[in-house]
Amino acid sequence: MAQVAAEAPVPKRQQIRPFNVVARFAPVLFLVVLMIGFSILEPRFLTPLNLFNVLRQVSIYGLLAIGMTFVILTAGIDLSIGSILALAGLVAAVVAKGGLDNRFSVGDGSAATGFGWEVAALAAIGVGVAAGFVQGLAITRFKVPPFVVTLGGMSAFRGAALLFSGGGPVSGFDEAFVWWGQGKLGPVPVPVLIFVLFAIIAHITLSYTRYGRQIYAVGGNPEAARLAGLNVQKIILSVYVITGFFAGLGAFVLAARLNSAEAVAGTGFELTVIASVVIGGTSLFGGTGTIFGTVIGTVLIGVLLNGLVLLDVSAYVQQIIIGMIIVLAVAFDTFVKSRRRIL
Amino acid sequence: MRQPLLQMNGITKSFGGISALRAADLRVGAGEVHALLGENGAGKSTLLKILSGAQSPDAGEINLLGAKATFNSPQDAQRSGIATIYQELTLVPGMSIAENIFLGREPGRASFVDWGRLVDEAQGLMSKVGLEKNPRILARDLSVAEQQLVEIARALSMKSKLIIMDEPTAALSNAEVDRLFDIVSGFRDEGLSVIFVTHRLEEVMRVCDRFTILRDGAFVCEGDVADTSIDVIIRHMVGREITAMQRRPAPAATERVVLRVENLSRRRGAEGLNAMALHDVCFEVRRGEILGIAGLVGSGRTETARAIFGADPFDSGNIFIDGVSLRPTSPQDAIRRGIGLVPEDRKQQALFLSQSIRANLTVTAQDRVSRLGVFIDSGAEDTLIAEYRKLLRIRMLGPEQIVSDLSGGNQQKIVLARWLALGPKVLIVDEPTRGIDVGAKAEVHNLLFQMASTGIAIVVISSELPEVLAISDRIITMREGRVTGEVQADAANPEMLMALMTVDAVLA
Incomplete structure (x- = not known):
């Protein structure tokens, strides 16, 4: 650029504005305020036992929310995860019990009759991945909107779970299986460790890999992504496989925690999970959001529910409060974005 | 000019500091087919949007039949007898022809639609524009030309005095163009005026009575079509100094x-x-x-x-x-x-506006900035960004800056860099x-010269x-x-x- 050699004027470094900092960490701040509030109102709240209890409770939602974050980043949605979870959990349970004939056998289902937890876990994840793949194909090949495909999946997989279970729960697994839901490593419940491990893997994937970049690109502007040479359809298909994977993994951990799997498991999970992701700042329009935000959103809902239970607030009122918080979170996000543009 | 119907004087309009219209004039007589001509970006669309009430002018005035008129909305303009038929047709696809013609003005009593009258009146208007169809047919089942006739029937139903047609022939076959021109000539005989925007100058010679030429947002000239020629019109459309732009140096x-x-x-x-x-x-x-x-x-x-x-x-x-x-x-x-493509609409087709320069610049060249083909090597990425920042003189704060905060010129440089990185x-x-x-334009031109070399x-x-x-x-x-x-x-x-x-x- 010899003709234009003069140094270009560089704009002044942007100032750090308190408003922006507050806006960025709003979910964290809200969580902290909530925890301080609950611990003042209810001394039982801020005990290690209770806090680990909260984390154990949210870890299954959290696993599902990690998958959901991938989907929502592409401006998609997956309503079927609760149903996939039920089906995958039953398959895992039946595998652990050694087949359909033995599924109602009582007892700890010792390894003599069934397969080990490894096979059961793989079966659950396999069911989840397959279900996600089928839905992803319908979305990318036949151009059916994700909302419709997964609404259909929500019904179909639940039906499949009911059909497969024959109505009753499948209970009683061996100790090694149950450890994945009820065990502890030191003071930390195993499900919490699984959640944290996969949150870290997902964070690295989204922030530090090419695939992660591609997901943000497809969500931010699918046409621009296509014209930049990305295989948009393949990327969209992949995120539904990922939610399927996490639904399968969540199914295994849930079955282990309850020492039981049943066809009605996971009913309504999709709404709580979508709420966690949205409260964590991921935009339903795609392209912006983080796993960190999702973790915070998940914990926030867990803390809120736990605190309300400790304070003896009725379950009905809890639902009302959760609903209002979802709307307020998105309203706040919209407000912050409009402010950012003005500033 | 016959009896003046419309006079627009000194219309000025700018968008965010860029002026689209600088004292544009337009005079249209009653019963006249008037061609509004100019290059892309000459200000035709903006002038017509102001006339149809979709936008309001910064300065200037509109006189309709000798009285000053102010249009605050498209409804205002329609009530004053000005109907606009846009290039992108605006019918509701799932509604019938008759419903589309009278959309929002359905005949009937109170809130109830009188379907018999609706269909009868629609039939009458349709025969005026030569549309031989059942008024109950849905708009989506019509061809583009037929949809256009429905729009014209709608304009007639509003008792319009002036119908604006923006590139009405762009999507029509020759036979359909002939039919449209017959209808337009019929309007002239009934004393209706038409403003006609087209890029096909031979159509101007064929169907229009008078013309107005705009250039760079300003009035250039007007006249009778019969007294002019295509050559003259073209000269007025493009006649501008081009010394401002730097010519390509020695071609390589x-x-x-x-x-x-x-x-x-x-x-x-x-x-x-x-x-x-x-x-x-x-x-x-x-x-x-x-x-x-x-x-x-x-x-x-x-x-x-x-x-x-x-x-x-x-x-x-x-x-x-x-x-x-x-x-x-x-x-x-x-x-x-x-092959690389820098698309025409930077914001819609090229950029991830809410994301960082980093994400935008290296999206095509991930091979160059990854380790093991999987992980992004942010060090290599920083080097690449720094290289193109210097080469293309991109004015930016750093790799994490959001691209929507950059100026248009710098955004375009990001898109160019994206392709250059691929060689x-x-x-x-x-x-x-x-x-x-203008300044950034010259820079982008220089970059193109540089790339060619x-x-x-x-x-x-x-x-x-x-x-x-x-x-x-x-x-x-x-x-x-x-x-x-x-x-x-x-x-x-x-x-x-x-x-x-x-x-x-x-x-x-």
């Missing part, structure tokens, strides 16, 4: 053909009714050469670029890169063979400087004739999906290009 083109396009064709309607068909498009570009494609909006220039890039399908024809055939089914195919053989740049201020074959598509003339080595013109001419840039002038772009028979 070689003899080696990098991109050859043979008989590229596509039938109409590949995606959507308004998609241009392409007919036997042929051209070639050599190593280090800048080929300009001049054509008006809808001439098929963007469609040609997208077909070569694999963004849209085509039916027949051949594309060769370095003599080897390419039949792209997706942009990936074209990119692998060394392309062919770079197609559609509207390289749209929405970019490194051996990239560049195809530049532009609506601005001075730009095409200044930066190209060679220019082809397109019109209605066909290549209509080819000239060396130093032997070309705006009048000659405009004639090739607008007139059937080559006048140049």
Whole structure:
């Protein structure tokens, strides 16, 4: 650029504005305020036992929310995860019990009759991945909107779970299986460790890999992504496989925690999970959001529910409060974005 | 001029500091078919939006039948007898012809629609415009030409005195154009006025009584069509100083053909009714050469670029890169063979606006900044960004800055850098400087010269004739999906290009 050699004027470094900092960490701040509030109102709240209890409770939602974050980043949605979870959990349970004939056998289902937890876990994840793949194909090949495909999946997989279970729960697994839901490593419940491990893997994937970049690109502007040479359809298909994977993994951990799997498991999970992701700042329009935000959103809902239970607030009122918080979170996000543009 | 119906005086309008209209005038008589002419960006659309109440002027006044008029909304303009038929038709596809004609003004009592009257009155209006259809047929089942007739019937139903038609013939066949012109001539006989916007100058000679020419947002001249010629009109449309733009220095083109396009064709309607068909498009570009494609909006220039890039399908024809055939089914195919495309609409088609410069710049060149093919190597990424920041003089705070905060010129440089990082053989740049201020324009032009001198074959598509003339080595013109001419840039002038772009028979 010899003709234009003069140094270009560089704009002044942007100032750090308190408003922006507050806006960025709003979910964290809200969580902290909530925890301080609950611990003042209810001394039982801020005990290690209770806090680990909260984390154990949210870890299954959290696993599902990690998958959901991938989907929502592409401006998609997956309503079927609760149903996939039920089906995958039953398959895992039946595998652990050694087949359909033995599924109602009582007892700890010792390894003599069934397969080990490894096979059961793989079966659950396999069911989840397959279900996600089928839905992803319908979305990318036949151009059916994700909302419709997964609404259909929500019904179909639940039906499949009911059909497969024959109505009753499948209970009683061996100790090694149950450890994945009820065990502890030191003071930390195993499900919490699984959640944290996969949150870290997902964070690295989204922030530090090419695939992660591609997901943000497809969500931010699918046409621009296509014209930049990305295989948009393949990327969209992949995120539904990922939610399927996490639904399968969540199914295994849930079955282990309850020492039981049943066809009605996971009913309504999709709404709580979508709420966690949205409260964590991921935009339903795609392209912006983080796993960190999702973790915070998940914990926030867990803390809120736990605190309300400790304070003896009725379950009905809890639902009302959760609903209002979802709307307020998105309203706040919209407000912050409009402010950012003005500033 | 006959009895004046409409007078617009000194209309001025600017958008965010860029002036679209600078004291534009328009006078239309009663019972007159009036052509509003000008290049892309001359201000025709803005003037008509102001007249139809969609936008309000910063200054200037509108007189209708001698009285001052102010339109705050399209409804205001309609009530005053001004109806607009946009190029993009505005019918509700799932409603019947009759319902569309009387949309929002259904005959009936209280809130109830009188269906019998609705259909009868619609039938009457439809026969006036020569639409022989059942009024109960849904709008989506009509052809584009028939939909247009429904819009005209709607304009008549509003007892309009003035009907504005924005490029009404762009999507019509010859027979349909004849029918439309019969209807327009009928309006003249009934004392209705029509403002007609078209890029086809022979149509102006055929159907219009008077014309007004705008250039760069200002009034140039008006007159009787009978007293003028296409040559004169063209001269007034393009007659501007082009010394402001820096001419390409010594062309570095070689003899080696990098991109050859043979008989590229596509039938109409590949995606959507308004998609241009392409007919036997042929051209070639050599190593280090800048080929300009001049054509008006809808001439098929963007469609040609997208077909070569694999963004849209085509039916027949051949594309060769370095003599080897390419039949792209997706942009990936074209990119692998060394083609890059800077699309015409930067914000909609190129950028991830809410994301960082980092994410935007390296999206195509991930191979260059990754480890093990999986992980992003942010160190390599920083180096790459720093390299192009310096080379392209991108004014930015740092790699994490959000691209929507950058100026148009710097955004365009990000998109150019994205392709340069891949080392392309062919770079197609559609509207390289749209929405970019004058200083940045020269910079982008210099960058294109620089890229050509490194051996990239560049195809530049532009609506601005001075730009095409200044930066190209060679220019082809397109019109209605066909290549209509080819000239060396130093032997070309705006009048000659405009004639090739607008007139059937080559006048140049």
